[in-house]
Amino acid sequence: MTERADLDDLLQPDDGREDAASPSPTRRRSLIAVGGVLIAAGLVAGAWAVLGAGGGAPLALATPGASSPAAGPSPSGTLVDSATPAESASPSTDPSAAPEAAAPPADAPVAAPTIPVFEADTVTVSCPDERESTVPLIFRWSSDGAERAWIGIATSDASVQPFAEVPLTTDGYADIAYACRDADQVYTLTVQGSGGTTSSTVAVSRASS
Structure with a gap:
């Protein structure tokens, strides 16, 4: 009878005692958040390592809500402003250019022999x-x-x-x-x-x- 009572005591949980090995819900959420941050940091570090080994430019992370810039580097390294229209070619309007000499009238009289x-x-x-x-x-x-x-x-x-x-x-x-x-x-x-x-x-x- 004594042995059966001891077994029942082991199987019966003590409602008045908190199991120290079982984490609380608040602590569980904190652990999940920290784990997610560590995983994200590991992914970013891996991406930088891959791009650095390949000689390419670092990958810029897109920020939600940010619009694309109006200007960006051209293939030659020169900054190109996409908002400035290209200058259109127009003929020279130099006021100092001399006008062409007027041709004599076609009906000018012909001198007699x-x-x-x-x-x-x-x-x-x-x-x-x-x-x-x-x-x-x-x-x-x-x-x-x-x-x-x-x-x-x-x-x-x-x-x-x-x-x-x-x-x-x-x-x-x-x-x-x-x-x-x-x-x-x-x-x-x-x-x-x-x-x-x-x-x-x-x-x-x-x-x-």
């Missing part, structure tokens, strides 16, 4: 007694800016009353003769170009007998 030289080998002709005779004449002339030329007798515009169409320049034209029946005569060279016509006249007279 000129006759620098028009002359006969003589201006006085000696005729024989017979009034039906003729004396040859030699003419020389030159022109500038002309496209056509005419020579005429007894006219002021050879293009209207031509004796013949002639070269623009010559050192000796001998197709015209002086008629001795005339006391005097005029010979005209007229040239024509884009700017109009120009005439020059030579007067030849018969010498008195």
Whole structure:
């Protein structure tokens, strides 16, 4: 009977005595918190060790609620501000630049051709007694800016009353003769170009007998 009573005493918990080996709920929570901190610290230290062995940059831990920065390092190490827009290329507006010279108007008038030289080998002709005779004449002339030329007798515009169409320049034209029946005569060279016509006249007279 004594042995059974002792066994019942061992199996029967003592409600008035707190088991020293069993931790209280408050102490259990403290132990769990400390254990969690130690585990987190171990993970962070392991990550730093891995990144340091690989030569890479340390891993930044993301903080809840923090926004990403507006600027960050570029691949070359230069700080780039993403909030500053790139400068746009624009043409130079230098006020000192000289303006281009204005082109002459397309409808500018064209100058009329000129006759620098028009002359006969003589201006006085000696005729024989017979009034039906003729004396040859030699003419020389030159022109500038002309496209056509005419020579005429007894006219002021050879293009209207031509004796013949002639070269623009010559050192000796001998197709015209002086008629001795005339006391005097005029010979005209007229040239024509884009700017109009120009005439020059030579007067030849018969010498008195």
